[in-house]
Amino acid sequence: MSFEPRIVGILCNWCSYTGADLAGTSRMKYAPNVRVVRVMCSGRMDPTLVLKAFQEGADGVLLAGCHIGDCHYISGNLKTLRRIPLLKRVLVELGIEPERLRLEWVSASEGARYQGVVNEFVEQIRSLGPLDLEARRLPATASAS
Amino acid sequence: MASKIGVYVCHCGMNIAGTVDVPAVIEAAKAMPRVALSKEYKFACSDPGQEMIKQDIKAHGLDAIVVAACSPLMHEKTFRRAVEAAGLNPFLLSIANIREQGSWVTEDPAKATEKAKAIVAGAVFRAARQEPLEMRSVEIHRAALVVGGGIAGIQAALDLADSGIPTTLVERQPSIGGYMAMFDKTFPTLDCSACILTPKMTAVGQHENIKLMAYSEVESVSGFVGNFQVRIRRKAAYVDHTKCNGCGMCMEKCPYKAPSEFDQGLSQRRAIYVPFAQAVPNKPVIDPATCVRFKGKKCKTCIKFCEPGAIDFEQKDSVEEVTVGSIVVATGFQPMDAKKIPQLAYGRHPEVYTALEFERLNNAAGPTQGKILTKDGRVPQSVAILNCTGSRDTNYHEYCSRVCCMYALKYAHLIKEKLHEATVFDFYIDMRCFGKGYEEFYRRLQDEGVRFIRGKAAQVFGGKEYKAIANAAGFIDGLEDHQLVVQAEDSLLGKLIRVPVDMVVLTPAVEARADADEVGRKFLVSRGADGFFLEQHPKLAPVSTTNDGVYIAGACQGPKDIPDSVAQGSAAAGKALGLIARREVEVEGTTASVVDELCSGCKCCLTLCAYNAISFDADRHRSSINEVLCKGCGTCVASCPSSAIKAKHFTDEQIFAEIEGLMSM
Amino acid sequence: MDVATPFIEVANAIVEAGGKDLNLCYQCATCTGSCPWGYVEPLNIRQLIHLAQLGLEGYESEDLWKCTTCGTCKTRCPRGVGIIDLVRSIRMMIGETGLIPLTLRSALGSVRGDGNPWNGSRVERNRWAGPLQVPIFDKARTEYLLYGCCMASYDVRSRKIVEAAVRVLRAAGVTFGVMGQGEECCAESVRKIGEESLFERVAGSNIELFKAQGVEKIIVLSPHCYDAFKNDYPALGGKFQVVHIVEKIASLLLLDKLRLERPVKAKVTYHDPCYLGRHNNLFDPPRMILSKIPGLEFEEMYRARELSLCCGGGGGRMWMETKFGQRFSDLRIPEALAVGANVLATSCPYCVNMLQDSRLNLNKEEAIEVKDLTELVAESLV
Numbered sequence A: 001m002s003f004e005p006r007i008v009g010i011l012c013n014w015c016s017y018t019g020a021d022l023a024g025t026s027r028m029k030y031a032p033n034v035r036v037v038r039v040m041c042s043g044r045m046d047p048t049l050v051l052k053a054f055q056e057g058a059d060g061v062l063l064a065g066c067h068i069g070d071c072h073y074i075s076g077n078l079k080t081l082r083r084i085p086l087l088k089r090v091l092v093e094l095g096i097e098p099e100r101l102r103l104e105w106v107s108a109s110e111g112a113r114y115q116g117v118v119n120e121f122v123e124q125i126r127s128l129g130p131l132d133l134e135a136r137r138l139p140a141t142a143s144a145s
Numbered sequence B: 001m002a003s004k005i006g007v008y009v010c011h012c013g014m015n016i017a018g019t020v021d022v023p024a025v026i027e028a029a030k031a032m033p034r035v036a037l038s039k040e041y042k043f044a045c046s047d048p049g050q051e052m053i054k055q056d057i058k059a060h061g062l063d064a065i066v067v068a069a070c071s072p073l074m075h076e077k078t079f080r081r082a083v084e085a086a087g088l089n090p091f092l093l094s095i096a097n098i099r100e101q102g103s104w105v106t107e108d109p110a111k112a113t114e115k116a117k118a119i120v121a122g123a124v125f126r127a128a129r130q131e132p133l134e135m136r137s138v139e140i141h142r143a144a145l146v147v148g149g150g151i152a153g154i155q156a157a158l159d160l161a162d163s164g165i166p167t168t169l170v171e172r173q174p175s176i177g178g179y180m181a182m183f184d185k186t187f188p189t190l191d192c193s194a195c196i197l198t199p200k201m202t203a204v205g206q207h208e209n210i211k212l213m214a215y216s217e218v219e220s221v222s223g224f225v226g227n228f229q230v231r232i233r234r235k236a237a238y239v240d241h242t243k244c245n246g247c248g249m250c251m252e253k254c255p256y257k258a259p260s261e262f263d264q265g266l267s268q269r270r271a272i273y274v275p276f277a278q279a280v281p282n283k284p285v286i287d288p289a290t291c292v293r294f295k296g297k298k299c300k301t302c303i304k305f306c307e308p309g310a311i312d313f314e315q316k317d318s319v320e321e322v323t324v325g326s327i328v329v330a331t332g333f334q335p336m337d338a339k340k341i342p343q344l345a346y347g348r349h350p351e352v353y354t355a356l357e358f359e360r361l362n363n364a365a366g367p368t369q370g371k372i373l374t375k376d377g378r379v380p381q382s383v384a385i386l387n388c389t390g391s392r393d394t395n396y397h398e399y400c401s402r403v404c405c406m407y408a409l410k411y412a413h414l415i416k417e418k419l420h421e422a423t424v425f426d427f428y429i430d431m432r433c434f435g436k437g438y439e440e441f442y443r444r445l446q447d448e449g450v451r452f453i454r455g456k457a458a459q460v461f462g463g464k465e466y467k468a469i470a471n472a473a474g475f476i477d478g479l480e481d482h483q484l485v486v487q488a489e490d491s492l493l494g495k496l497i498r499v500p501v502d503m504v505v506l507t508p509a510v511e512a513r514a515d516a517d518e519v520g521r522k523f524l525v526s527r528g529a530d531g532f533f534l535e536q537h538p539k540l541a542p543v544s545t546t547n548d549g550v551y552i553a554g555a556c557q558g559p560k561d562i563p564d565s566v567a568q569g570s571a572a573a574g575k576a577l578g579l580i581a582r583r584e585v586e587v588e589g590t591t592a593s594v595v596d597e598l599c600s601g602c603k604c605c606l607t608l609c610a611y612n613a614i615s616f617d618a619d620r621h622r623s624s625i626n627e628v629l630c631k632g633c634g635t636c637v638a639s640c641p642s643s644a645i646k647a648k649h650f651t652d653e654q655i656f657a658e659i660e661g662l663m664s665m
Numbered sequence C: 001m002d003v004a005t006p007f008i009e010v011a012n013a014i015v016e017a018g019g020k021d022l023n024l025c026y027q028c029a030t031c032t033g034s035c036p037w038g039y040v041e042p043l044n045i046r047q048l049i050h051l052a053q054l055g056l057e058g059y060e061s062e063d064l065w066k067c068t069t070c071g072t073c074k075t076r077c078p079r080g081v082g083i084i085d086l087v088r089s090i091r092m093m094i095g096e097t098g099l100i101p102l103t104l105r106s107a108l109g110s111v112r113g114d115g116n117p118w119n120g121s122r123v124e125r126n127r128w129a130g131p132l133q134v135p136i137f138d139k140a141r142t143e144y145l146l147y148g149c150c151m152a153s154y155d156v157r158s159r160k161i162v163e164a165a166v167r168v169l170r171a172a173g174v175t176f177g178v179m180g181q182g183e184e185c186c187a188e189s190v191r192k193i194g195e196e197s198l199f200e201r202v203a204g205s206n207i208e209l210f211k212a213q214g215v216e217k218i219i220v221l222s223p224h225c226y227d228a229f230k231n232d233y234p235a236l237g238g239k240f241q242v243v244h245i246v247e248k249i250a251s252l253l254l255l256d257k258l259r260l261e262r263p264v265k266a267k268v269t270y271h272d273p274c275y276l277g278r279h280n281n282l283f284d285p286p287r288m289i290l291s292k293i294p295g296l297e298f299e300e301m302y303r304a305r306e307l308s309l310c311c312g313g314g315g316g317r318m319w320m321e322t323k324f325g326q327r328f329s330d331l332r333i334p335e336a337l338a339v340g341a342n343v344l345a346t347s348c349p350y351c352v353n354m355l356q357d358s359r360l361n362l363n364k365e366e367a368i369e370v371k372d373l374t375e376l377v378a379e380s381l382v
């Protein structure tokens, strides 16, 4: 059977989650591989959440928030934007391809964009193959609850 | 931690059950940790559906609830209320969105079912760790702000003020009125615009409950529903309006002129001016770009002639702060720049007019006292009106501007009325006459002899240009240099036609204002792909926004005519009133708080908060968060190196558990 | 009045053949009203599209081959219909039934056999490079491939353009070479005629050849080659950095690598080639270049930039006979004269040819010259 990636999506409530809902209300079809966690703002997207997702077996993590300038809390997304490069370096250290993490801006009116982003990301992860952290022996970093 | 979780999977008719195998999800849920009970229901949000959940909570002592149904943005509130009615804290509910992000976006039933199971597991794991929270209630400030004094904002302000609510109306221009103040007549009834608008404007100016701040702009907004703090900047008018008695001597005597914005540049106004005679407030402002004193010259004319001594060149911008409970944004639209369409010759040929220019040309109070004349003073024998200038056009605006067909008909009528001999051509793709009395108006105009040509005007040539480029085949008998040639295919004839006319009127698209982006940001109102402000729901919440307490009305939300703008103005006022009538609002207690024992005093969080809710206690060497100011975005939580900040209802533990659940299937 | 029954299968076939926007057309008629044929003998492209929507015929078969693919309608269409793609796919379907005009068939045969539409022999290709001592492209020594277009190899007038280009590029120190053997026509017009499979074959062979030689950057003289390389080749795997000579000259001037010092005493107007202007939005560089030539006086015609009048040579019309009185280029000469120009400049070998013909036919040799912009630049070198 072909490899079906399992991806955790973390979406901000105001733009991206609403945008994802809009894709639904507009009955746009897209790859079912992304499972979504809703947070209030992309500013809440803590690196440990990403590491936790990988640790739990996610093959990829999609973060999405409002476009720069549109954050409902003014600048939460800017803070997240700044966290990503460092987080990607950590991923490399852990033997995880940095492409497995993606940060996108999707507004509340961009259902079609959400559809496109998901489809594209799923394809990217599919071509990267399963993460299989066991085999890569990830040292336990994110503290399990 | 919850130990008896009830899971309810909704069919939503066929919306979910049509794709997701609901019984399979029920079975899977039964096997999830701490699930005590798992049921399906046709419409969980219905009264019997909610009743079932309430009964179960009581009968089985459930201590957390998962509803797998539509998006939490749809019905989280509904189910929270149900859960609360059964005596459970509403924050012990968790919604699994298996419709918008499940059944509706997945075609393959097996995959949709698998995804639904995972989403339910995420919600179940999360629910186990959710904690009861208290709602906070905040008092609503009994005052409102209306931004934009066009017809929509005027209506909203009057409705609010008439209900006894102190209302501040902020208008950028020196006078309220918006575009409507520029029109001579309004379709389809042909009422005189000034006759129906002026009384309303005056009412605004005199209303005891309205504080009119013209020539002003909102600088910043902070706070939240019920308690917005708004800073308003009033531009320096260089005239002390408390002294000015509106006599107008200054404007008569001022020797310096600039093109009148209100007359679309078709006439001149002075450096000290009111935009039009019926302006409200009817007090002049000095335009520093035109007044020579700002260029170092020594003119004193206005000072000399102003009897009450109101001229004040020392005046500075002033900033005022008001606190209001709700805000109505009614900032309107702008017409598209017709120069963007080179083939229509606007800006290249003097006799090609925009609609607004034509409104002024036709207005009894306009530059020609309402006489329709060419720039060189001739009475046009023929006029072409071109519909859809930049509307319904993917090169400019894909949407229909909704008013142009109708005002095109209005113009056709006015031309016919004033110049009986003139021929009027209207080039259209489709005539859209959807409103009350609109189709009847169309029929009337056909009866008045307007020539309708079905085919979008493709090209406009100046007469002289045309003669220079046309060959024998294109020769037009009697074409004069000052005329224009409109070229289109009459698609009903299947023939290319060229119509020589004396005047062309374009109908530039209604578009979002150039600064809509910035204004949207100030009020946290998002914009749609078309650039206009986005309502909370296109059908069910047309004047609400995703920012609680902020409403939108009029053409800032999308192209609309006066009746619709007024209706929205009233609707927004009604919404704002409804909010104020509640006296207090409950706000979710989903704020962040510092866990004292964990805080290391590193101060990393201090600069992160966009609302300045975090302060540092130097004595205790700890940060703390003011929960009244905190909006719960969680940015500080994610950045605290000691994990000492907790986002209530979005704790690390809860999100970790949700991820575990999502990945457990 | 005729009675018609829609034939939806035909409509669907057109969509499949590449006319994907067929159903988007809402019959506003902007296209017909914009088409340059309106100046001579109107072409009802709107109706042709509606017939296609219903899978009907009923247009004059000649009409279909009239379209010069000038793009005037396409850039104005409010529904964003790729009208030229529609024309191509309808032509493709007609082509399958063998109804291609005779002269076009001969040009296509020549492309098929000789790799150019002019019945020239393969060995003649790029022969002009010899006397000019232009080297064979070698990726170690030459940065650019200079692709002269079939016109430079088989048309005397166009050879002057390539000569000018060589002078200008040399003066600026650009290194370039020509392809030795095997280069073929860019096949832009072949595609517009609807011969998709021939286009793919010829383009494919060029792409393979360029890749094998390590070509990365190409300078072209014709906007048609430009459009094909830039917009059509990538889908076939040919991704090169393509610059039109006008773009290249403009950037050399901006970087101060080229000095135009010799005054050119002329009153010039500029004809925007469809494939440079409307198709690829290069409106400003030619005007910038003209403004840098000392002594030169410039005057715009009415139909400038987006409004430019097609010369009539695109879409395969180059190989078709256009009746006297219907040639667009015959309208352009008087227009240029009307603004007082004595040089009509352009930057496309097809345009130069068409306009040159009109100049002669209209007996205006004395009054006006037709020049490629590159030639004017070369004249201004010291």
Ligand SMILES: Cc1cc2nc3c(=O)[nH]c(=O)nc-3n(C[C@H](O)[C@H](O)[C@H](O)COP(=O)(O)OP(=O)(O)OC[C@H]3O[C@@H](n4cnc5c(N)ncnc54)[C@H](O)[C@@H]3O)c2cc1C
Residues within 6 Å of the ligand: B147, B148, B149, B150, B151, B152, B153, B170, B171, B172, B173, B175, B176, B177, B178, B179, B180, B183, B185, B186, B187, B188, B216, B217, B218, B330, B331, B332, B333, B334, B335, B355, B356, B359, B403, B407, B410, B510, B513, B519, B553, B554, B555, B556, B560, B561, B562, B563, B565
């Ligand atoms: C040419 C033309 C003719 C028309 N004719 C008719 C007709 O005959 N009948 C009809 O029913 N409809 C007609 N309409 C439609 C009509 O103009 C609109 O329905 C109406 O103007 C919308 O009112 P509004 O208050 O929403 O916006 P506007 O009229 O645009 O008013 C908005 C106001 O807000 C102010 N403002 C903007 N931004 C800010 C800011 N940031 N801060 C403070 N103030 C701000 C502006 O200065 C303006 O005063 C016509 C439209 C056009 C273009």
Ligand code: SF4
Residues within 6 Å of the ligand: C024, C025, C026, C027, C028, C029, C030, C031, C032, C045, C046, C049, C073, C076, C077, C078, C079, C080, C081, C083
């Ligand atoms: S311009 Fe576009 S939409 Fe209008 S008739 Fe032509 S193809 Fe159709």
Ligand code: SF4
Residues within 6 Å of the ligand: C031, C034, C035, C036, C037, C043, C045, C066, C067, C068, C069, C070, C071, C072, C073, C074, C083, C084
């Ligand atoms: S591409 Fe040019 S020639 Fe062809 S139909 Fe459109 S406007 Fe006419």
Ligand code: FES
Residues within 6 Å of the ligand: A012, A013, A014, A015, A016, A040, A041, A042, A043, A064, A065, A066, A071, A072, A073, A074, A076, A077
């Ligand atoms: S609310 Fe969407 S990114 Fe901050």
